[in-house]
Amino acid sequence: MGKKRNSNHKGKGNFFLKTIKWTVLTFFISSISMVVLYRFVPVYYTPLMFIRSIQNRSEGKEVKTYHTWVPIEKMTINMPIAVIASEDQRFMTHHGFDFEAIKDAAEHNKTHKKKRGASTISQQTAKNVFLWPQRSWVRKGLEAYFTVLIELFWSKERIAEVYLNSIEMGDGIYGVEAVAQQHFHKSAATLSKANCALIAATLPNPRRFSSAKPSPYMIKRQQQILRQMKFFSKDIFK
Numbered sequence: 001m002g003k004k005r006n007s008n009h010k011g012k013g014n015f016f017l018k019t020i021k022w023t024v025l026t027f028f029i030s031s032i033s034m035v036v037l038y039r040f041v042p043v044y045y046t047p048l049m050f051i052r053s054i055q056n057r058s059e060g061k062e063v064k065t066y067h068t069w070v071p072i073e074k075m076t077i078n079m080p081i082a083v084i085a086s087e088d089q090r091f092m093t094h095h096g097f098d099f100e101a102i103k104d105a106a107e108h109n110k111t112h113k114k115k116r117g118a119s120t121i122s123q124q125t126a127k128n129v130f131l132w133p134q135r136s137w138v139r140k141g142l143e144a145y146f147t148v149l150i151e152l153f154w155s156k157e158r159i160a161e162v163y164l165n166s167i168e169m170g171d172g173i174y175g176v177e178a179v180a181q182q183h184f185h186k187s188a189a190t191l192s193k194a195n196c197a198l199i200a201a202t203l204p205n206p207r208r209f210s211s212a213k214p215s216p217y218m219i220k221r222q223q224q225i226l227r228q229m230k231f232f233s234k235d236i237f238k
Contacts, residue, residue: 031130035149038129039158042069046166047132049174056172064172066182072161075188077234079176080160082196084236085228086221087203088121091160092236096122096151097144123147125163157237169199169206183212197225 049065056063072080084091090098101118126146131139150159169179176199177188184195201221202209209218
């Protein structure tokens with residue numbers, strides 16, 4: 001009888017280990033496959049778009065999604081320059097994580113109530129395309145994992161292209177082409193340098209700040225970004 005019980009326990013243990021093994025293996029294969037696929041295929045829909053739609057529906061609001069994928073060649077070069085100048089000035093030289101920014105943010109957060117983040121454009125792209133917005137250690141761990149993958153399989157130009165096409169830029173607005181049309185009534189190719197700087201100024205909180213109706217604070221941020229943009233070449237991806 002004892003031998004039978006031990007055999008049953010051993011069988012259950014083996015089944016449990018095999019399940020974990022195949023679950024982990026499936027996750028790695030599927031996640032790497034998706035990253036490789038998105039190196040070539042446009043990202044038409046993201047988890048955040050789905051989550052925002054559910055949130056609006058549950059709150060009785062109109063469900064609207066504005067999103068049009070455009071290749072980076074059909075955007076003004078001032079748009080990637082503006083977001084790099086505003087969000088991640090070492091984007092072209094780091095490998096997904098800006099350790100200097102992380103160190104600076106940690107020092108700042110020790111003495112300030114208003115916390116400062118240090119997420120790179122690569123990290124934000126990983127979160128926007130593959131994950132969900134809520135903060136947790138699990139999500140941060142997966143974000144780091146996908147950041148490593150996209151830095152490994154994508155070029156910097158591709159990361160910027162996906163970022164600019166997937167990031168939230170207003171209520172129901174995703175990507176530079178959609179915000180160009182909704183807020184400026186023009187295409188992403190014809191945005192002015194000032195337009196681009198104003199859009200970039202909203203990105204820390206695009207649901208609070210609007211490039212359609214900029215506050216005095218937004219105008220100030222726009223001017224700061226315009227000054228920072230002067231330090232970046234228009235041949236940034238060459």
